[in-house]
Amino acid sequence: MNVDLAGALELITRVVGVRGAMVVSADEGLVVAESSMDGIEGAAVAALTAGVVSRLTRATAAAGRSAPAFVHLQAEGGSLLAVPAAEDLLVVAVTDPDVNVGLVRLELRRMAEQLA
């Protein structure tokens, strides 16, 4: 893998309303790389995201479906978005509530494809 992680993450955080973006190890829930996690503890994002995605993956497997290709946790104050990438990684963004989710999803997928 030869990807400029910082540069790729910056493309995500350039989207208006994105508070921060990071690459997370899905198994361990550890930070691999992060970009401007404004006021948010990166380690907490990594661990919590990995936990939520892991639980959903077990649920979708129990339903006979494949693992999630996109996860969106929506809360009153914003969203947590995650897209799995190769090598057991997750590309994650934390956003404000009024962000263009479709655009962030595209950027997350683009980076996940780069990591593949």
Place this chain on the structure above:
Amino acid sequence: MSIEDIRVLTAQLAADPSSLAFLPLAEALRRRGQLEAAEKIAIAGLTRYPDLADAHDLLARVLGDRGDLERAFDEWDIALRLDDRHAGAHKGIGFLYYVAGDLPRALKHLESALAIAPEAEGVAAAIDRVREGLAGMEGSSDVPAAAGEAPGTPAVAGSTAPSSGDGAGSLFSGLEGAEDGLLLIDGQGLRLGGGLNGPDGAPVGDAVAAHLAGAFRDATRAARLLSLGDWRSVGAETAEANFFLCAPTEDALLLLVRDSSVPIARLAKHAERASEAARRWLAGAA
């Protein structure tokens, strides 16, 4: 459009998947009656351009041709939310209201379509037909059933799932997916109602409920620790299906599962109706 034109557009799209060539290509396939192919191309385009009103309008027309009027309505509704001056979406929704017998709303949307695009094919004639229908109703007590209801999806014949009858699915009677695609789960991971089947048709509701037992706690903890406030929903897209999870009450989870062609945003709308049903059912069961 000729077959050669379609070949050119197909090649163009293959060379550049981000191209807007999916719009004329899917429309050409729709006109040729190749509705399945048209739907696939429209959906693929929407994954790249989810905010493009024209793409939602295109998918709605394909769905309308396939007879899936409820989904067509939802796509036109999304198109109008993105662009409230989209003539095609006004025309499409006006047609659906006409089919549903809601002539006042049909007239409103068709007039909007005509005002925005006076050259729009067939709209003026449709308005005349609706006005004739309304004139026939004057002085009569035969007011269309939907006319006095709150705005929403027209009650198009065949668009609502049949009643699930007795059994766990009756909790969601009348809702799409009442017995396969809607699950109500308690805090201990037990299925309270609804049902879900795997791709082979075998029931998987109980297993999925068990795996989601801690999802409420996970989502609550994640949202609060990330200073996002209370969580509202969790959406998950897989290759085959989309999942949408929300909490109709403090101690119950609602899961909706639909084919991956149904966008998460549409699942959220379905979830509102299913949550209402769940709350009523839980209040009655208490």
